[in-house]
Structure formats: C-alpha cells, structure tokens
Amino acid sequence: MIRLGESFFGRDTATVARALLGQRLVRLWAGQRLSGLVCETEAYRGADDQASHAYRRTQRSAIMYGPPGYAYVYIIYGRNYCLNVVTEAFGEPGAVLIRAMVPEEGLAVMETRRGASGSDKVAAVRLRHLTDGPGKVCQALGIDLALNGTELCSSQDLFFEAGRAVAEAAISATPRIGVRGDEETRRRLWRFVWHSA
DNA sequence: GTGACGATAATCT
DNA sequence: GATTATCGTCACA
Secondary structure, eight states: OOBOOHHHHSSOHHHHHHHTTTOEEEEEETTEEEEEEEEEEEEEOSTTOTTSGGGSOOTTGGGGGSOTTBEEEEEETTTEEEEEEEOSSTTSOOEEEEEEEEEOSOHHHHHHHHOSOSSOOSHHHHHHTSSSSHHHHHHHHTOOGGGTTOBTTTOSSEEEEOOOOOOGGGEEEEOOTTOOSOHHHHHOOOEEEEOOO
C-alpha cells in the first residue's frame, strides 16, 4: 500500500481537502487495522480565515503553522475529539478537518468503540451513522489528545493510504458546518463531500 | 426524515 | 468567566 507523504499534504489547504476524498484513513488499534475511506473534509487556513483556530496563533494552534503531515487533534464541547491534518508549507498555517469516512476494516471493533447503546438498533442504520461526523470518526478509531502531534507520514498508529479515485462529478463543495465569522468566511466553499460512497 | 436542547472540559481572554 | 470546527436524545412529522 502506498502511504500519503509530506508532498501530498504540503499544498494549498483546499486542494488537499479535496484530494483527501477517497483516501484511506488507517488506525492501528490493539494490533488490528481500523480504516475507512474519507468522504467529507473541511479546509481551515490562517489569518485570512476567521473560522480557523489559526486565525490567531496560540499554543493550541501553533501546530497548524508547523510542517505538513502532522495530526492536529483537539477536544470540542468537552466531550468530542476532532482529527485534522496539517497542510501548507512550513510556516504557512493550514489544516484539513476529517469530518466523515466510509468504514471498511475493523467494523466490529469500531462498533464496539462507538457504543452499542442508543436508538439505532437496526444494523444498517448503525453502520450509516458509525463514522458520519468528526467526533464519531475519532470515537470509532480511538483517537484522542494522545495522538495530537503524531507524524502521519511515518507513524505506525495512524496514517493515510492511497485509496480510490473519485470522480469530479461525485464531489460537492459547500460552506463549512458550524463556523462563525464574517460573511466571506461563512460563504467560502471549503467543505468537500464525496457522494455515492 | 428534521429541529431543539443540554452535556462537559480544554482553551483562550 | 466565556466560548466552542459536536453528539445523543427527545419530540414531532
């Protein structure tokens, strides 16, 4: 399998967000492969993007200014984690939020990690909602703050592999979910969705 | 299927 | 002390 390297991530953030659709996100958990194909992403930049953590440089967002290919994991609303990949050349802030994936390997483990409780009792419905949100992806893959700063281009625990080619016609670009900021920030089409996955 | 709401803690001012 | 790149649950359709 071909792993995605620094040259893949060290590009314009929106370009990387678009190119990540169809790529495989792999997590090694208890010696087993958990994976899925990325099907929803969002691009976040720096001083030109009011919705980005890197709009201002802080201790937390400093990693977005660093070299590409690193994991940026943060906790949101006190209970959920979000996984990002740092983009752009060193010194230029940027990251892509992994919002959703189509689960493939390690289904049983991921379902256990997501918890069997809840109203989704039908297997097909459970599968549909297994990894259809940024916090859900992290739950299923067992990603928390311990993985913040992981080098995704060399780590054995978390990385990307070349996946499936995605047709342009199967991609939608929309405004990002749940972001604040001025009109231009909210209007930008920096969320990318791969349909028919 | 959609929409409202509360939980909960790291991070920033 | 305020804010938050979300999720699960509940009500309703």
